[in-house]
Amino acid sequence: MSETTLTISARRARPRPGQECTRHHVLETVYDLISEHGIEGLSMRQVADAAGLSTGTINYHFGNKQSLVIAALESAYELPSDWEQYCGSPSAQLRRLVFGYVCRSPRDRFWRFWINYLAASTRNDELSAHQRTRYERQERFWARLIRDAVKVEEFKKSLDPQHEAEQLLSLAHGLVVRQLVLPYAEVRAEARALLGARIDSFRE
Amino acid sequence: MSETTLTISARRARPRPGQECTRHHVLETVYDLISEHGIEGLSMRQVADAAGLSTGTINYHFGNKQSLVIAALESAYELPSDWEQYCGSPSAQLRRLVFGYVCRSPRDRFWRFWINYLAASTRNDELSAHQRTRYERQERFWARLIRDAVKVEEFKKSLDPQHEAEQLLSLAHGLVVRQLVLPYAEVRAEARALLGARIDSFRE
Amino acid sequence: MSETTLTISARRARPRPGQECTRHHVLETVYDLISEHGIEGLSMRQVADAAGLSTGTINYHFGNKQSLVIAALESAYELPSDWEQYCGSPSAQLRRLVFGYVCRSPRDRFWRFWINYLAASTRNDELSAHQRTRYERQERFWARLIRDAVKVEEFKKSLDPQHEAEQLLSLAHGLVVRQLVLPYAEVRAEARALLGARIDSFRE
Amino acid sequence: MSETTLTISARRARPRPGQECTRHHVLETVYDLISEHGIEGLSMRQVADAAGLSTGTINYHFGNKQSLVIAALESAYELPSDWEQYCGSPSAQLRRLVFGYVCRSPRDRFWRFWINYLAASTRNDELSAHQRTRYERQERFWARLIRDAVKVEEFKKSLDPQHEAEQLLSLAHGLVVRQLVLPYAEVRAEARALLGARIDSFRE
DNA sequence: AATGAATGAGACTTCATTCAT
DNA sequence: CATGAATGAAGTCTCATTCAT
Numbered sequence: 001m002s003e004t005t006l007t008i009s010a011r012r013a014r015p016r017p018g019q020e021c022t023r024h025h026v027l028e029t030v031y032d033l034i035s036e037h038g039i040e041g042l043s044m045r046q047v048a049d050a051a052g053l054s055t056g057t058i059n060y061h062f063g064n065k066q067s068l069v070i071a072a073l074e075s076a077y078e079l080p081s082d083w084e085q086y087c088g089s090p091s092a093q094l095r096r097l098v099f100g101y102v103c104r105s106p107r108d109r110f111w112r113f114w115i116n117y118l119a120a121s122t123r124n125d126e127l128s129a130h131q132r133t134r135y136e137r138q139e140r141f142w143a144r145l146i147r148d149a150v151k152v153e154e155f156k157k158s159l160d161p162q163h164e165a166e167q168l169l170s171l172a173h174g175l176v177v178r179q180l181v182l183p184y185a186e187v188r189a190e191a192r193a194l195l196g197a198r199i200d201s202f203r204e
Numbered sequence: 205m206s207e208t209t210l211t212i213s214a215r216r217a218r219p220r221p222g223q224e225c226t227r228h229h230v231l232e233t234v235y236d237l238i239s240e241h242g243i244e245g246l247s248m249r250q251v252a253d254a255a256g257l258s259t260g261t262i263n264y265h266f267g268n269k270q271s272l273v274i275a276a277l278e279s280a281y282e283l284p285s286d287w288e289q290y291c292g293s294p295s296a297q298l299r300r301l302v303f304g305y306v307c308r309s310p311r312d313r314f315w316r317f318w319i320n321y322l323a324a325s326t327r328n329d330e331l332s333a334h335q336r337t338r339y340e341r342q343e344r345f346w347a348r349l350i351r352d353a354v355k356v357e358e359f360k361k362s363l364d365p366q367h368e369a370e371q372l373l374s375l376a377h378g379l380v381v382r383q384l385v386l387p388y389a390e391v392r393a394e395a396r397a398l399l400g401a402r403i404d405s406f407r408e
Numbered sequence: 409m410s411e412t413t414l415t416i417s418a419r420r421a422r423p424r425p426g427q428e429c430t431r432h433h434v435l436e437t438v439y440d441l442i443s444e445h446g447i448e449g450l451s452m453r454q455v456a457d458a459a460g461l462s463t464g465t466i467n468y469h470f471g472n473k474q475s476l477v478i479a480a481l482e483s484a485y486e487l488p489s490d491w492e493q494y495c496g497s498p499s500a501q502l503r504r505l506v507f508g509y510v511c512r513s514p515r516d517r518f519w520r521f522w523i524n525y526l527a528a529s530t531r532n533d534e535l536s537a538h539q540r541t542r543y544e545r546q547e548r549f550w551a552r553l554i555r556d557a558v559k560v561e562e563f564k565k566s567l568d569p570q571h572e573a574e575q576l577l578s579l580a581h582g583l584v585v586r587q588l589v590l591p592y593a594e595v596r597a598e599a600r601a602l603l604g605a606r607i608d609s610f611r612e
Numbered sequence: 613m614s615e616t617t618l619t620i621s622a623r624r625a626r627p628r629p630g631q632e633c634t635r636h637h638v639l640e641t642v643y644d645l646i647s648e649h650g651i652e653g654l655s656m657r658q659v660a661d662a663a664g665l666s667t668g669t670i671n672y673h674f675g676n677k678q679s680l681v682i683a684a685l686e687s688a689y690e691l692p693s694d695w696e697q698y699c700g701s702p703s704a705q706l707r708r709l710v711f712g713y714v715c716r717s718p719r720d721r722f723w724r725f726w727i728n729y730l731a732a733s734t735r736n737d738e739l740s741a742h743q744r745t746r747y748e749r750q751e752r753f754w755a756r757l758i759r760d761a762v763k764v765e766e767f768k769k770s771l772d773p774q775h776e777a778e779q780l781l782s783l784a785h786g787l788v789v790r791q792l793v794l795p796y797a798e799v800r801a802e803a804r805a806l807l808g809a810r811i812d813s814f815r816e
Numbered sequence: 817a818a819t820g821a822a823t824g825a826g827a828c829t830t831c832a833t834t835c836a837t
Numbered sequence: 838c839a840t841g842a843a844t845g846a847a848g849t850c851t852c853a854t855t856c857a858t
Contacts, residue, residue, distance in 0.1 A: 019821070038327055040244035044849060054823050059850060061821085112326050119323035122316050122384055123242055135385045166382075167398065171371075174378025178370075180326060181339045194371065248832055258840045259833080269832060430817095446735055448652035452853060462819045463854080469817095473853060520734050527731035530724050530792055531650055543793045574790075575783075575806065582786025586778075588734055589747045602779065631842070656828060666844050671829060673842085 023061055023071075026051045030072040035112035039069055039120040070130055073117055076110060077134055090148035091155060095199055097142065101172035102192045106183035111176050139165050146202070155202040168198060227265055227275075230255045234276035239317035243273060243324050277321060277331065280314075281338060294352035295359060299403055301346065305376035306396045310387035315380055343369050350406070359406040372402060431469055431479075434459045438480035443521035447477060447528050481525055481535065484518075485542060498556035499563060503607055505550065509580035510600045514591035519584050547573050554610065563610040576606060635673055635683075638663045642684040647724035651681055651732040682742055685729055688722060689746055702760035703767060707811055709754065713784035714804045718795035723788050751777050758814070767814040780810060 029051045033042050044065055048055045062068040080100065086092045103111055121127035143165035149155040175191040233255045237246050248269055252259040266272040291297070307315055325331035347369035353359040379395040437459045441450050452473055456463040470476040495501070511519055529535035551573035557563040583599040641663040645654050656677060660667040674680040692712065698704045715723055733739035755777035761767040787803040 022821080036327065038244070038323060040242070041327070043847080045847085055850080056824065056852080057822050060823090063850095065849065115319075115326060116323045118381065118384065119242060119319045122311075122319060123240070123245065128385075131385055135382075166394075167375075170378035170382050170398075171375055172378065173381040174374030174376065177322070177377040177381070178339075178374050180322065181332075181335050190370075194374075247830075249830090252841095259831095260835085260840050260842095261838080263833065264839070444735070446652070446731060448650070449735065451851075453851090456820095463852095464819050464821095464856085465817075467854065468819090515734075523727075523731045523734060526789065526792065527650060527727045530719075530727060531648065531653070536793075539793050543790075574802075578786030578790050578806075579779075579783055580786065581789040582782030582784065585730065585785040585789070586747075586782055588730065589740075589743055598778075602782075634842080655826080657826085667829080668831080668845065669843050672844090675829095677828065 019061075022053070022057075024075070026053070026058060026061065026068075027072050027075045030068055031076055031113055032109065034069070034072065034116055035107075035109040038116045042069070044068075066124070066126060069117070069120075070127065072113075073127075073130060073134075076113060089154065090145045090152060091199070091202070094142060094145040094149065095196070097145075098168065098172055098195050098199060099192065101176055101195065103176070103179045103183075103188050106185075108179075111180060114176070115180055135169075139169050142169060149202070156204045159202060164202065168195075171195070171198060226257075226261075228279075230257070230262060230265065230272075231276045231279045234272060235280050235317060236313065238273070238276065238320055239313045242320045246273070248272075274330065277334065280317060280321075293358065294349045294356060295403070295406070298346060298349040298353065299400070301349075302372065302376060302399050302403060303396065305380055305399065307380070307383045307387075307392050310389075312383075315384060318380070319384060339373075343373050346373060353406070360408045363406060368406065372399075375399070375402060430461075430465075432483075434461070434466060434469065434476070435480045435483045438476060439484050439521060440517065442477070442480065442524055443517045446524045450477070452476075478534065481538065484521060484525075497562065498553045498560060499607070499610070502550060502553040502557065503604070505553075506576065506580060506603050506607060507600065509584055509603065511584070511587045511591075511596050514593075516587075519588060522584070523588060543577075547577050550577060557610070564612045567610060572610065576603075579603070579606060631673075634665070634669075636687070638665070638670060638673065638680075639684050639687045642680055643688055643725055644721065646681070646684065646728055647719075647721045650728045654681070656680075678736070678738060681729070681732075682739065684725075685739075685742060685746075688725060701766065702757045702764060703811070703814070706754060706757040706761065707808070709757075710780065710784060710807050710811060711804060713788055713807065715788070715791045715795075715800050718797075720791075723792060726788070727792055747781075751781050754781060761814070768816045771814060776814065780807075783807070783810060 026047065030042070030047055033046055033050060037046075042065075044055045044058055047068070048058050051058070058068065062071060080096065083093075083096070086096045117127065118131065121131040143161040146155060146159060146161040146164055150157060150159060150161065172195060175194060179187055179191055230251065234246065234251055237250055237254060241250070246269075248259050248262055251272070252262050255262070262272065266275060321331065322335060325335040347365045350359060350363060350365040350368055354361060354363055354365065376399060379398060383391055383395055434455065438450065438455055441454055441458060445454070450473075452463050452466055455476070456466050459466070466476065470479060525535065526539060529539040551569045554563060554567060554569040554572055558565060558567055558569065580603060583602065587595055587599055638659065642654065642659055645658055645662060649658075654677075656667045656670055659680070660670050663670070670680065674683060692708065695705075695708070698708045729739065730743065733743045755773040758767060758771060758773040758776055762769060762771055762773065784807060787806060791799055791803055
C-alpha cells in the first residue's frame with residue numbers, strides 16, 4: 001500500500017511448479033536444515049533461500065514456523081519406501097522398523113532432526129503433543145506386529161506384546177542416544193547387533 | 205550459538221574473593237533457565253533479571269553468552285549429594301545411580317536440561333566432546349560397579365560387566381526419552397520398575 | 409493508505425452484467441470488515457476470504473486496495489430504508505434521522521465504520537472532501553426540516569433553523585463519541601433521551 | 613550471538629541523556645507522528661528515526677508499540693501549563709478546560725491525535741479502557757467544577773452538575789468532530805462561541 | 817473472468833553486546 | 838565492580854500486488 005511498492009513492478013519470471021510439489025520440496029529442505037542447525041537455529045530466511053523461494057511463499061504455504069516444523073516432522077515419519085516387500089511377515093516388518101533406529105552415518109539426518117525436535121518439544125505443547133502421538137502410535141504398532149508374529153508362530157507364545165514393545169522401543173531410543181553421543185561405525189554396528197539379538201530372543 | 209563462535213573461551217580466569225560467589229549464583233540461574241527454556245531460548249536479560257543483576261554485570265563476569273552457557277554446562281554435572289551413604293555396596297551404588305534416570309517430576313529439571321544439551325551437542329564440537337566424555341565415564345563407572353558387585357558376590361558371575369553396563373545405560377536413556385515424551389507419573393513408575401527389575405536380574 | 413496513493417482512481421468504470429453484483433457483494437463485505445477492523449486493519453486476503461473470492465479477483469475488480477476502500481466508503485451512506493413512512497411530517501423525519509445517531513448495539517456497525525472513516529479523513533484529502541460534503545449536506549437537510557416543521561407549526565417560530573441544526577448535529581456527534589467510549593446500554597438510552605428532549609424543546 | 617555481530621564492534625559515540633528525558637522526548641515525537649499519520653500509520657522505525665534513536669532503544673523503553681501509544685496518550689492528557697492562574701475560580705477553571713476543545717489550527721495536533729486514538733480504541737480493549745477512564749475522569753472533574761462553582765455562587769443553584777457536565781462534554785466532543793470535518797477558522801470561532809455561551813448560561 | 821502461488825518490502829520485536837558513568 | 842541505556846542486526850510474520858494459468 002505504500003507508494004514505493006505501487007511504482008515498483010514485479011520482476012519475477014520464474015515458472016511455478018505445482019503446489020503440492022512446492023510443499024514437499026520445502027519440507028525436504030526444512031528437514032535437512034533442522035538436522036543441521038536445530039529448530040531455533042532454523043530461520044525462515046534460510047529455508048526460503050535454500051528452497052529457492054521467498055519468505056512470503058514459505059509463510060503462505062505453512063502459516064508460520066511452528067506449523068512448518070510440525071509438517072516437517074509429520075513428513076519425516078513415513079513408512080519406509082521398501083515397506084511392501086516385508087508385508088508377508090510381521091517379524092520381518094518389525095525388524096525393518098527397529099533397524100530404522102540404527103543411524104546410517106555419523107551425522108544421520110533423521111536422528112539429528114529427531115533429537116532437536118524432542119528437545120524443542122519439552123518446551124512447546126503443540127510439538128509435544130505431536131511427539132507423544134507419534135510415540136504412542138509407534139509403540140502400539142510394534143505391539144501389534146509382535147502380537148501378529150505370535151499368531152503366525154514366528155514369535156513364542158509367552159511374550160507380552162505390549163510389554164516387549166515398550167522395552168524394545170526404549171532400548172532403541174537409548175541406542176539412538178548412544179549413537180548420537182558416540183558417532184562411530186562400531187557403535188552403530190553394536191546397536192544393530194543388540195537390537196537384532198533382542199528380536200531374535202523373541203523366537204522360540 | 206553457532207559452532208564458530210563457541211571456540212571463544214572466557215576472558216577472565218582469575219577468580220577473586222567475592223566474584224566466585226556471584227559466578228556460582230549466576231550459573232545456578234542459568235542451569236534453571238536452560239532446563240526451562242532451552243539453550244537458544246535463554247536470553248542474557250533473562251539471566252540478569254533472574255540473578256538480580258544487570259546484563260552488563262553478566263557480561264562482565266562471563267565475557268559473552270557462549271562462555272556463560274559452557275560454564276553452566278560444566279557446573280551442572282555433580283555426583284549426588286547423598287553419595288557417601290551407599291559407599292559400602294557396589295550394587296546399592298549402581299542402583300542409586302540408575303535411579304537417577306527416573307524423572308522426579310513431569311518437568312524434571314535435570315533431564316530437560318540434558319536433552320537440550322544433547323541436542324545442542326549434535327551441532328557443536330565442544331559440547332559434543334564434553335558429552336562424549338561424560339557418557340563414556342558413566343559407562344565405565346557402571347561397568348566397574350558391576351564388576352565390583354560380582355566380586356563381592358552381590359551379582360552373579362556370568363555377567364559381562366562392560367556389556368551389561370552398556371545395555372543398562374542404553375535402557376536408562378531410552379526410558380528418559382520415554383519419560384520426556386510421556387510425562388506421566390505412571391510412566392515414571394514403570395521406568396523405575398523396569399530399571400529395578402533389570403538390576404535385580406543381575407543377582408543370582 | 410498514504411495520501412499520495414489515494415489519488416489513484418479505479419481502473420475500470422465500465423460495469424458489466426455479472427460484474428455489478430460481484431462488486432456490490434464485495435463492498436458489503438468491506439464495509440463490515442472496516443467497521444470491525446478499521447481501514448488499515450483491513451487486508452485484501454480478509455476481503456477475499458469473507459467474500460468467497462480470491463485476492464486476484466478482488467484486485468481484478470477494484471484495481472487496488474485504495475480504490476476498493478474508497479468505493480466502500482461511497483456505498484456506505486444511504487438513506488434509511490424506512491424513510492418513506494415519515495414523509496408527511498418534517499419533525500418526524502428529523503426525529504428519525506437524529507435517532508440514527510443512537511447506536512443499536514455496543515459494537516454498532518455504522519458508527520464504528522464512521523469513526524474510522526473520520527480518523528482516516530484527517531490525513532487524506534479525498535476522504536476529507538467526502539466527509540465534509542456529507543456533513544454539510546446533513547446539516548443543511550436538518551435545517552430545512554426544522555424550517556419546514558416551523559412552517560407547518562410543528563416547531564415554534566422563534567427557532568433559528570440553521571443554528572439549531574448545527575447545535576443538534578454537534579450534540580448528536582458528541583453523543584456518538586460518548587457511546588463509542590462508553591458502550592453501555594444505559595448510555596445509549598441516555599443519548600436517545602437527550603436527543604429526544606432536545607427535539608421536544610423545539611415544540612411550543 | 614552470530615559471528616558477524618561478534619566481530620563488528622559498536623561505532624556509536626553519542627552521549628546519552630537522562631532516561632526520563634529520553635522517554636519524554638520520544639513521547640513528544642510519537643504524539644506528533646500519530647496526529648500526522650494515525651496509529652497504524654505509525655511505525656517504530658519512523659519513531660526511532662524521528663527521535664534520533666534506534667528501534668531497539670524505543671522498545672527498550674516502552675516494551676512495544678501499544679504501550680508506547682498508550683504512554684503517549686497519557687502524557688498528552690495533562691493539565692494545561694497555565695493551570696495555576698485559574699485556581700481561584702471554579703468557573704474560570706471550567707472555562708479554561710472547555711476551551712481546550714477548540715482547535716488551535718486547521719490541523720490541531722491534539723485533536724487529530726485524539727480522533728485516531730478513538731478510532732483505534734474501538735478495536736483494542738486496552739486502548740479502549742484507557743480512553744474510557746479518561747472520559748469518565750474528565751466528566752467527573754467537570755461536574756465537580758460545576759458543583760464548586762454553584763457553591764461559591766458563580767453558577768445558579770438549579771443546575772444538576774452531573775447532568776450539565778455530561779451535556780457540556782458531549783457538545784464539546786461534537787464540536788471537535790465539527791472542527792475536524794470543517795477545518796475553517798470561522799468554525800473554530802463558532803465552536804468557541806457556542807461553548808462560551810453554554811457556560812454563560814450556567815450563571816444566574 | 818477468475819484464480820492463487822509467489823513476491824519482496826516492511827512491520828514489530830528480540831537480543832547479545834558495548835560503554836559512559 | 839557494577840550498571841543499564843543504547844545499539845543494530847536479525848528474527849518472524851503480514852500484506853498489497855502481480856501474473857501464468
